[in-house]
Amino acid sequence: LEQLTGETVEAPESSEGNFWMYAPGGGFAGEVDGVVFFSKNDKADDALFSLLNIWDARNKEKQQDKEIAGMSKQTACGLVLDCVKKVTREECDILHVNAIDESVIDELSKKEGEELDKNQYAGGAYLIYMGLEKDGLPVYSGIGEQYISSVLNWDVAKNCTVEAVVTKNGLRYFNMSYPYNIADTGRKLQILSATEALEKALVPLKNLITEGTTVIDNIYLEYVPIASESLWKPQLLRPYWTIEYTNTSITDGVKNTSKDVIRINAETGEDLAYGK
Numbered sequence: 001l002e003q004l005t006g007e008t009v010e011a012p013e014s015s016e017g018n019f020w021m022y023a024p025g026g027g028f029a030g031e032v033d034g035v036v037f038f039s040k041n042d043k044a045d046d047a048l049f050s051l052l053n054i055w056d057a058r059n060k061e062k063q064q065d066k067e068i069a070g071m072s073k074q075t076a077c078g079l080v081l082d083c084v085k086k087v088t089r090e091e092c093d094i095l096h097v098n099a100i101d102e103s104v105i106d107e108l109s110k111k112e113g114e115e116l117d118k119n120q121y122a123g124g125a126y127l128i129y130m131g132l133e134k135d136g137l138p139v140y141s142g143i144g145e146q147y148i149s150s151v152l153n154w155d156v157a158k159n160c161t162v163e164a165v166v167t168k169n170g171l172r173y174f175n176m177s178y179p180y181n182i183a184d185t186g187r188k189l190q191i192l193s194a195t196e197a198l199e200k201a202l203v204p205l206k207n208l209i210t211e212g213t214t215v216i217d218n219i220y221l222e223y224v225p226i227a228s229e230s231l232w233k234p235q236l237l238r239p240y241w242t243i244e245y246t247n248t249s250i251t252d253g254v255k256n257t258s259k260d261v262i263r264i265n266a267e268t269g270e271d272l273a274y275g276k
Contacts, residue, residue, distance in 0.1 A: 001029040004171060005040055034233040036087050038174040045173045047114050049165050052127040055108055056098050066099040068124030070168030073097060076126045079171045080164040088180045091133040095143045098127050123168045130162035134182050134237060140224040146244055146261035149273065156275040158225045158234045178234050179225055189267050194219050197241030197264040204262065212249025219243050221266060239266040
């Protein structure tokens, strides 16, 4: 935190396995409830991240190749990767980067009623998302893929994502949700083939009462962090075959399209929607 803010920080505080510390100028860093977090100015940069996230969700296809003044995209991603390497030994992939103009942030902050110090984002800002890998497979991030839906009343799975904001003045915001260093159990797994997983997924798909046509779009293997009994921090990783599909129907001459996903346990063939 001292390196990132340039300030002398107060002694770390701790409680029940959580750790955090503050810098005089409002900087914050900590590992709390399974999340590693850093901000140069806690409240202000959290608001900046929220605004950038709102804009990005509405404009994912805009400004992908643009760079902000005073900071290249490569350098910005390097700053985030350096921070990731302080937390985990696992490999990390860049999932999504968007450069957002200073004028766009000005306009959005007024529209959303957020009062930001313009020095925070002078020249613009990068919104950066990264995800972890294990054994060469992606760990579920929820970025650019279908979210996990469960028929249970609790969240059986957690996402693993790195979220960051970088300006010409450096890294302002960093948020990394589990897992960190993944322990290998040493147990050999017998993994189902993609065809075997698809056969398992077709059982619930055939039982769905839908009109129109259902098409399998994509099949890939990934790890999913599974929640512990506390339903908070993940306790383990499980490999799943992820089967994405699209249902298309026509009602009153209007074409309706919906996308969804089934995740099949790559070892047991059971459905993640049921916590298996």
